[in-house]
Amino acid sequence: MRIILYTGKGGVGKTTLAAATALRSAELGYNTLILSTDIAHSLGDSFDIPLGGEPQSIAPNLWGQETELSQTVETHWGTIQQWMAALLAWRGMEEIAAEEMAIVPGMEEMANLLYIIDYYDSGKYDVIIVDCAPTGDTLRLLSFSEILRWWMEKMFPIGRTATTMLRPFVRPILNMPLPDKEVFDSVEHLYSQLQRIRALLSDPNKASMRLVLNPEKMVIKEAQRTFTYLNLYGYFTDLVICNRLIPEKVEDRYFHAWKESQGKYYQLIEECFAPLPILTAPLFDQEVVGIPMLKLMADAVYGNEDPTRFFFHGGIQEIEKEDRHYVLSLSLPFISKDQVSLTRSSDELIIQVGNFRRNIILPHSLVGVPVKGAKFVENKLRVEFEEGEGEKSPKLHSRR
Numbered sequence: 001m002r003i004i005l006y007t008g009k010g011g012v013g014k015t016t017l018a019a020a021t022a023l024r025s026a027e028l029g030y031n032t033l034i035l036s037t038d039i040a041h042s043l044g045d046s047f048d049i050p051l052g053g054e055p056q057s058i059a060p061n062l063w064g065q066e067t068e069l070s071q072t073v074e075t076h077w078g079t080i081q082q083w084m085a086a087l088l089a090w091r092g093m094e095e096i097a098a099e100e101m102a103i104v105p106g107m108e109e110m111a112n113l114l115y116i117i118d119y120y121d122s123g124k125y126d127v128i129i130v131d132c133a134p135t136g137d138t139l140r141l142l143s144f145s146e147i148l149r150w151w152m153e154k155m156f157p158i159g160r161t162a163t164t165m166l167r168p169f170v171r172p173i174l175n176m177p178l179p180d181k182e183v184f185d186s187v188e189h190l191y192s193q194l195q196r197i198r199a200l201l202s203d204p205n206k207a208s209m210r211l212v213l214n215p216e217k218m219v220i221k222e223a224q225r226t227f228t229y230l231n232l233y234g235y236f237t238d239l240v241i242c243n244r245l246i247p248e249k250v251e252d253r254y255f256h257a258w259k260e261s262q263g264k265y266y267q268l269i270e271e272c273f274a275p276l277p278i279l280t281a282p283l284f285d286q287e288v289v290g291i292p293m294l295k296l297m298a299d300a301v302y303g304n305e306d307p308t309r310f311f312f313h314g315g316i317q318e319i320e321k322e323d324r325h326y327v328l329s330l331s332l333p334f335i336s337k338d339q340v341s342l343t344r345s346s347d348e349l350i351i352q353v354g355n356f357r358r359n360i361i362l363p364h365s366l367v368g369v370p371v372k373g374a375k376f377v378e379n380k381l382r383v384e385f386e387e388g389e390g391e392k393s394p395k396l397h398s399r400r
Helices: 014-027 043-047 069-090 095-101 107-122 135-154 156-174 181-201 217-232 253-273 291-302
Strands: 002-007 032-036 056-059 062-066 127-131 207-213 237-245 278-282 317-322 325-331 340-345 348-353 356-361 371-377 380-385
Touching (some): 002 014, 014 032, 014 043, 014 062, 014 127, 014 291, 043 062, 043 291, 107 127, 135 217, 207 217, 217 237, 217 253, 217 325, 217 348, 217 356, 237 253, 253 278, 278 291, 340 371
Parallel strands (some): 002 207, 032 127
Antiparallel strands (some): 056 062, 340 348, 371 380
16 A cells, blocks of 8 residues: 655645645556545545545545544544543533543544554555645644653553552542543553554655645745654655746746746755655646646646656665664754754653654664764764663763
8 A cells, every 4th residue: 555645834735736646546547545634624625526524436446535523533532532521520621611622632633644544454545645734733743653652651551550559549539530441441542553653654665755835935944844854753755846836938027026036946945855856836827626627737747657656765764883883874954963952761862853852762782882972964863872782871962
């Protein structure tokens, strides 16, 4: 199965390009599902047909779905939400308000992505294309499994044990709804599913991200940040699509300054994202809505290419042996060394870039091996481990 996720700053046309890609994929004979995980759905508008919470036939070999909050929460978060609602009600909140407040921010987006596991296991589709939320929401979503993994490993066993011990004393006295076995089992199941989706979406032989942008300064800057964070979390990007380029044939003087500006920023895009391939889509003379226009969009972007192929293969994280020591390399483009914080805790290497943090679990061969140093070389963070073994606390400078 091939999985392609489209993301970009709000308004750049990622939904349109995801829809055009899905349509071309279906025309090539692949059973294709396009899934919108954006709360503000516009996928149905792009195809000019209504879509709902279940896969619906759009064209031969093509199905579309706009996930519904109530359905996804009930499917993946029902038990946990019920306990949280009961806890809030116990604290004095009205029942209806408690049920609404029990929906944790980001819960719906996370639950939506879990649909991918269901469709992957079903084997019904050859290609799944995901129209993601704008970049900020997508990045928070993709980083959640890292955060949850840490909490599950550090706190969950304590929480289950402590609750089991306290239940006979707390419940009779305070009438407090402590989480029961069903809640803990639901959390464990959710955790395992999120770990599966993390492994699936970071598999370079199955999944890739695609960045959609316009030739504008603010959009390019956000795309650069997004690309950096995708690399940080180990998600592979195989293509950049520059949308809404004014065609050369447009000679009206009104567009002269716009064409000059776009030409300058397109050159910047090429310089920034090399060696990633960059495809372009023109600014059409009418709105790209409906299947005929989406076909024109697919022709303009892909020509005779298969849009589901991998346009680029490249490693993001590598561990190599150099001389007598190991080096962990992580690609982090578009940042400087003073933007990175690096710390070490037992078998974890903790890398923070801006507001985003990743805990990298080290292989067994490097657990307990002191860190010799860290430096930036050609947009890559290189962490060198000393030769030999021994439990030492590596001394890393926090803004290295």
